[in-house]
Amino acid sequence: MAGISTLDVDDQQSIATIHAALDAGINHFDTAFSYGYDGRSDRILRVALASRTEEVVIATKVGMHYDSSQQRILDASPNRLRFEVDEIRKRLNRDILELLYLHSPDAVTPIEASAEALASLVEQGIVRHVGVSNVNTEQATRFSRVIRPIVIQPPFNMLQQETVRSLLGICKDQACGIACYWPLMKGLLAGKMARDHQFAPQDRRLTYSIFQGENWQRAQDFLDTLRDISRELDIPIATIVIAWTLSQPGITTVLCGAKRPDQIRESASAMHAGINDDKFDRINQAIAAFQSQND
Numbered sequence: 001m002a003g004i005s006t007l008d009v010d011d012q013q014s015i016a017t018i019h020a021a022l023d024a025g026i027n028h029f030d031t032a033f034s035y036g037y038d039g040r041s042d043r044i045l046r047v048a049l050a051s052r053t054e055e056v057v058i059a060t061k062v063g064m065h066y067d068s069s070q071q072r073i074l075d076a077s078p079n080r081l082r083f084e085v086d087e088i089r090k091r092l093n094r095d096i097l098e099l100l101y102l103h104s105p106d107a108v109t110p111i112e113a114s115a116e117a118l119a120s121l122v123e124q125g126i127v128r129h130v131g132v133s134n135v136n137t138e139q140a141t142r143f144s145r146v147i148r149p150i151v152i153q154p155p156f157n158m159l160q161q162e163t164v165r166s167l168l169g170i171c172k173d174q175a176c177g178i179a180c181y182w183p184l185m186k187g188l189l190a191g192k193m194a195r196d197h198q199f200a201p202q203d204r205r206l207t208y209s210i211f212q213g214e215n216w217q218r219a220q221d222f223l224d225t226l227r228d229i230s231r232e233l234d235i236p237i238a239t240i241v242i243a244w245t246l247s248q249p250g251i252t253t254v255l256c257g258a259k260r261p262d263q264i265r266e267s268a269s270a271m272h273a274g275i276n277d278d279k280f281d282r283i284n285q286a287i288a289a290f291q292s293q294n295d
């Protein structure tokens with residue numbers, strides 16, 4: 001919705017999408033200091049939620065921003081984190097942030113220092129709970145020694161499971177949840193892009209290997225299985241993919257991106273899809289076949 005890494009976003013559609021999400025029973029919204037130049041994501045959320053902010057939990061993240069030449073910068077230094085928190089509180093018009101993530105460790109700040117900055121915000125009552133995103137097991141362990149994250153936010157989808165699998169042990173030890181991002185692999189796993197789909201040259205999805213060459217062809221072969229199951233069940237592919245994601249061990253929240261109301265309705269209907277295990281078994285076999293080709 002913030003329009004930095006995705007094309008064709010439209011604020012009116014974004015607001016309608018947030019309303020459709022609320023109507024579909026979604027009560028958790030994920031934003032970040034860096035989503036949109038100058039806080040576009042926060043502004044859209046604030047306008048869209050208006051009087052309904054008490055119905056939802058907003059998660060936000062600090063430690064990543066865009067500089068004046070619109071280059072992405074990772075800065076998880078304590079002073080920067082505190083500055084971003086204050087900005088977010090103004091943008092969202094909230095004194096207390098319910099869930100604040102470290103968006104990503106940076107290359108120079110020890111993760112313990114970033115964690116201590118977040119811990120001190122909890123002590124001051126400005127932040128209720130903390131989480132951490134884009135960490136490996138070692139970084140998650142070091143973060144947890146300072147303050148226990150209630151949730152870790154890694155990428156996860158049918159074709160990208162390694163990070164979550166490696167974090168399951170620490171999540172169990174720390175009793176923390178996993179809120180996974182990219183469940184639809186940025187739209188690929190919604191299955192609506194045909195094999196001969198022509199991407200706009202400025203579409204940033206083209207920078208990911210899964211959208212290129214042989215990997216794209218293999219992903220399309222995999223999608224053919226999902227297309228068959230979708231036809232058999234008469235359920236959209238995106239719904240099946242989100243239902244599968246929700247059923248995976250350790251996954252407690254699935255962060256579904258959407259630009260339009262119809263997209264979030266399809267994703268949200270996964271909560272009540274009631275798909276049988278034998279369909280998931282078929283999907284798991286297709287995933288194993290996909291993975292064996294990539295080994």
Ligand SMILES: NC(=O)c1ccc[n+]([C@@H]2O[C@H](COP(=O)([O-])OP(=O)(O)OC[C@H]3O[C@@H](n4cnc5c(N)ncnc54)[C@H](OP(=O)(O)O)[C@@H]3O)[C@@H](O)[C@H]2O)c1
Nearest residue numbers: 030133181182183184185186187190238255256257263266
């Ligand atoms: N912690 C982090 O570093 C991090 C990184 C990335 C994302 N996130 C979080 O995770 C959320 C989800 O990530 P994401 O939006 O990048 O990926 P995603 O959920 O895998 O993909 C969302 C995209 O898929 C397409 N889509 C969604 N529903 C669809 C449907 N029913 N039918 C067809 N297409 C559909 C839309 O793009 P098109 O219409 O263009 O195809 C949409 O923008 C983000 O909003 C963010 O909150 C966190």
